[in-house]
Amino acid sequence: MAKVKVAKKDTFIDMTAMSDVTVLLLTFFMLTSTFVKKEPVKVTTPGSVSEIKIPEKNILSILINPEGKVFMALDKPDDMETALVALGGQYGVKFTPKQIANFRKNTTFGVPMKKMSAFLDLPEREQDEALKNEGIPTDSVDNQFKEWVKAAKTANPDLRIAIKADQNTPYSVIKNVMNSLQDIKENRYNLITSLKAGEGEKK
Incomplete structure (x- = not known):
């Protein structure tokens, strides 16, 4: 008795819905993610059990490395430019438009x-490399x-000050x-530490 051959058919799976979900998820993560600012030196903050978070906007960050060198960061380029021009006038230093534009690109600064x-x-x-x-x-x-x-603070009176020092930074430097x-x-500022449970940077 002859065998009956069943014709093979290609299976078609519509991936449109999966593509839509992927794009939506990607868009969601891009819009809600907070990018970590580039810092000139690596700082390992001391542990703390406090879970109070510092604000994400209007922050003046003070970064102190293990050797006691002090750096600063502002989250708004306009504030950075205003502060630079003001300080330059105080010390008799004039900056070109290109230099000011370069300064606005920096996330952290710390040069005499x-x-x-x-x-x-x-x-x-x-x-x-030079900043280090x-x-x-x-x-x-x-x-x-x-x-x-x-x-x-003159450029932005609403600034909150946050100090981020390495756990090996001498106390005398932090006190200074x-x-x-x-x-x-x-007299009001936040001290940035790492949550001992390992959930990121907190007050």
Whole structure:
């Protein structure tokens, strides 16, 4: 008896719905994600059990590395430009439009004013390397850190100050930063730490 051959048919699966879901998920994550700011040095913050989060906007971040060098960051380029121009006028340094544009691109800064013009003329990759060896002066003779804070607060009075120091940073350095803030009547600030449960940076 002859065998009956069943004709094979191609199976068609409509992937339109799956593609739509994928695009929607991708769009959702792109819109809700918070990008981590580039920092010139790696800082390992001390642990804390507090779960209070600092705001994500209008933040003046103070970064202190293990060697005690101080850097700063502002989340709004307009505030950065205003503070730079104000401080430049105070120290007799004029910046070109190109230098100001380069400064607005930075997420973190920390160079003495006398070196700022030369620093801003460097390519972006070289700026990142040069920044690691600098830091904002905080000594009693020329405390540019206080002037930066005052200029930033003048540019945006709603700024909240957040201090992020490495767990190995000498306490004397952190105390000096806090004393500098107190000298200019800035007595409210957040200390950024890592939640001991490992859930990110908190107050």
